[in-house]
Amino acid sequence: NAGVTQTPKFQVLKTGQSMTLQCAQDMNHNSMYWYRQDPGMGLRLIYYSASEGTTDKGEVPNGYNVSRLNKREFSLRLESAAPSQTSVYFCASTNRGGEAFFGQGTRLTVV
Amino acid sequence: GQQVMQIPQYQHVQEGEDFTTYCNSSTTLSNIQWYKQRPGGHPVFLIQLVKSGEVKKQKRLTFQFGEAKKNSSLHITATQTTDVGTYFCAVTSGTYKYIFGTGTRLKVLA
Numbered sequence: 001n002a003g004v005t006q007t008p009k010f011q012v013l014k015t016g017q018s019m020t021l022q023c024a025q026d027m028n029h030n031s032m033y034w035y036r037q038d039p040g041m042g043l044r045l046i047y048y049s050a051s052e053g054t055t056d057k058g059e060v061p062n063g064y065n066v067s068r069l070n071k072r073e074f075s076l077r078l079e080s081a082a083p084s085q086t087s088v089y090f091c092a093s094t095n096r097g098g099e100a101f102f103g104q105g106t107r108l109t110v111v
Numbered sequence: 112g113q114q115v116m117q118i119p120q121y122q123h124v125q126e127g128e129d130f131t132t133y134c135n136s137s138t139t140l141s142n143i144q145w146y147k148q149r150p151g152g153h154p155v156f157l158i159q160l161v162k163s164g165e166v167k168k169q170k171r172l173t174f175q176f177g178e179a180k181k182n183s184s185l186h187i188t189a190t191q192t193t194d195v196g197t198y199f200c201a202v203t204s205g206t207y208k209y210i211f212g213t214g215t216r217l218k219v220l221a
Contacts, residue, residue: 031207033209035211040120040213041213042117042199042211042212042213042214043154043199043211043214044211045208045209045210045211048207048208048209050206050207056207056208058208059210090153090154092154094207094209097159098142098144098159098203098209099144099156099159100144100146100154100156100201100209101156102153102154102155103153104152104153105153
């Protein structure tokens with residue numbers, strides 16, 4: 001089983017560029033999440049999707065959009081990247097017990 | 112919104128010493144989870160605590176949930192270099208919204 005797969009693993013963007021981070025899980029989980037991780041800030045929730053067809057804002061949603069394409073896939077879009085969005089982005093999905101499984105992360109640098 | 116404070120932020124210990132990290136909330140929690148993230152890696156689930164006063168052990172790791180369900184601790188006995196990493200607690204805000212603490216970064220000096 002692949003678990004949670006994120007692409008790309010690394011990305012450098014120029015300020016103002018847009019991009020979509022892809023995430024897919026093969027564990028048949030209903031809930032999926034996007035977090036960003038900055039040094040000393042822990043993991044901060046950007047958006048989550050409790051089930052297919054629903055999305056909700058987390059702690060830091062500004063500057064991001066999400067799409068729950070189907071049960072497997074949950075993408076995160078940056079419409080106009082800013083240096084403040086330089087971070088490591090993690091996608092996660094949770095099983096019915098609430099245990100979260102994380103992807104390997106996407107290291108994004110905005111210059 | 113739901114917030115959790117985690118202390119300490121950093122901890123350096125000599126190999127063989129014990130280590131404890133604490134997670135505190137101002138509100139009563141329905142449950143609490145603990146995760147470990149190795150340097151350069153992703154968070155990995157360790158355990159979930161649900162009951163008031165619950166204590167669970169995994170080899171050298173002991174997890175406790177406070178009687179009032181507002182705090183939790185993770186204690187590692189006789190640390191090893193393999194324990195290096197950042198330990199996070201996570202709590203639910205609502206049913207599906209998982210909020211993480213700021214983490215405690217553990218360094219183990221051989």
